[in-house]
Amino acid sequence: MAPGLPQSVSDMDRPHFIGIGGAGMSGIAKILAQRGARVAGSDARDSATAEALRALGVTVHIGHDAAHVCPKTSCVVVSSAIREDNPELARAKELGIPVVHRSDALASLMDGLRPIAVAGTHGKTTTTSMLAVSLTSLGLSPSYAIGGDLDAPGSNALHGEGGIFVAEADESDRSFHKYRPEVAIVLNVELDHHANYASMDEIYESFETFTSKIVPGGTLVVAADHPGAAELTRRVRAGAAQASGLTIVTYGESQDADVRITAVTPRGLTSEVTVLIDGAPLTFTVSVPGRHYAHNAVAALAAGAALGIPAADLAGAIKSYTGVKRRLQLKGEAASVQVIDSYAHHPTEMTADLEAMRGAAGDARLLVLFQPHLFSRTQELGKEMGDALALADASVVLDIYPAREDPIPGITSALIVDAARAAGADVHGESDKAAAVSMLAGMAKPGDLVLTMGAGDVTELGPRILDDLAKR
Structure with missing residues (x-):
């Protein structure tokens, strides 16, 4: 196993991914391969993502078959979409091979780093991508795992040499409870994923659990304008989280936002955004259209600043983000x-x-x-x-x-x-x-x-x- 490869979940030197072509699974597989693990996996159909993984030395099988899981496999990684009757999952259990959920595998990749976890009902992929691109352009070499490709297939994840790890935190199956971020972003909170959540109360409880996982002395960056996010902020402030030294930074167009958006000016397929941060105005360009993308950019700006990165540097770097696939x-x-x-x-x-x-x-x-x-x-x-x-x-x-x-x-x-x-x-x-x-x-x-x-x-x-x- 390569030096520094996490082992907090299980021995991950020879993992097998069921559904390796998926956005979340392929990213984890890529980072493990870049860290020196011997990665294998299967998917229902071939794809450009599968081919990009093969280029890294990953073995990708097409179709699910118990024979793809060998006794030397150190663990089998699954997502919530993998059903119990999957033949590879059944084979892993038969052989006594540890079965690891995707979220646990991702959490282990963040060990020893400074994680930023991006959560919310909408906008996670865009905001995570903005951070990944901006931090990279500043020469900080972050690791990242995103729910979509930045440009070429397989560009949804990277093992960087720096100390920051940016991850998209998925609430759909409550798997974001596994992460221990230094900085967490909550963009919005709405009822979705109806097969897993029956009410807004369940949604709030889930997001409260997520925010409770922020490390002591960490920061919650949360939208001030979105009603669900504002209610979450109220609940977090009323709870015990403040006792852990949690800093809450709100952002948005509300007058009382800590990072206040004072103007969003459309410029064709871009926007010019002005914010007040630390009492000083800052204007920068967002290279994708729409007010909601401008808000995502400000969330990214506030999160980076919480890690000590100068806001002016981040503002200039955000312009380098030109979109993500889809x-x-x-x-x-x-x-x-x-x-x-x-x-x-x-x-x-x-x-x-x-x-x-x-x-x-x-x-x-x-x-x-x-x-x-x-x-x-x-x-x-x-x-x-x-x-x-x-x-x-x-x-x-x-x-x-x-x-x-x-x-x-x-x-x-x-x-x-x-x-x-x-x-x-x-x-x-x-x-x-x-x-x-x-x-x-x-x-x-x-x-x-x-x-x-x-x-x-x-x-x-x-x-x-x-x-x-x-x-x-």
Whole structure:
């Protein structure tokens, strides 16, 4: 095993990852490989991410088979998406090989470093990426694990030589309770992941547990403008966390925010942001559009400052962040129509991205191809998704992407289509993806913006829309 390789969870010199191609799993596998571990894993299908791991010497099997787990495997790493009947998981248990949850593996990677954990219902990937890129551009060589690629496949994680580790902290399965950050960011707090949380009280309790894990003398950076985050702040201040010397830094446009945003000025596909930090004004550029991305940048600024990095240096470095895959990513242009990809799948995210693109579009029309994600989310938030789509000039809604869930009787995309129409939207439901591509391309006129939106495989349809447009 390479010197310094963590062993706090189990012996991780020969780990096997089930579902190694996933965003979270692949990042941990990459860092372990870069630290000298002999990493192997499997995934349901081949991908550019799998190929990037192979380039690091990782063994990646396609398909799940018990034979992929050998007696020399030191531990098997799983995520919450791996079912109990997975043959590799069954084989690991048969051989007595330790089974490690992804969050425990990630927590072990942070041992001995200065972790920044980025949490919230929305914006985690963007904010984590902003920090990773900014700290790297300042020459601090951070380690990081992000829930999306910065540019090339496999760019979602890196083992750096510096002492800072930036990690996306996922609340969906409560796995963010495993981390012990020096600085934690909470961007917002809303009800989501309905299969795991039954109420806002459960959400608050989960985030309170997360904040209680901040090391003594650490810092909580939390949004002042978001109602859920403000309520979390109230609860944390009323609790025992203050006894551990926790510093709370609020940020936002509220007059009483510790880091106060005084102006967000759109500049096409960028924004100019002015904040008051430590009583002094600071203006910097955010190279992605939208007020919500400006707020994410300020959260990153406040977190870096909490580690002692000069705010002015961070402000200049934030400009070097130009986006992450699937976060308002320009896929291309054909027939004078731009096609942009958005990962938004919760109504709040959808609204934020649609408003950002509406601001960038000017007088151009905004057309959306939306794919709902999860039956449980559609059941609880279908109306709100429909309301968000009313911000588009026209939209097409695909069938629900199930991901890890089984269908729920009576829950279909029709719930969203009906809600959008009730809100006055021009919306069409379409089950056939080829037909949806043709429909969007047929709607588009020179100057329009087309947005593919959702957390599923709708991202694959942007290039197909561009191909169709180019042939017309």
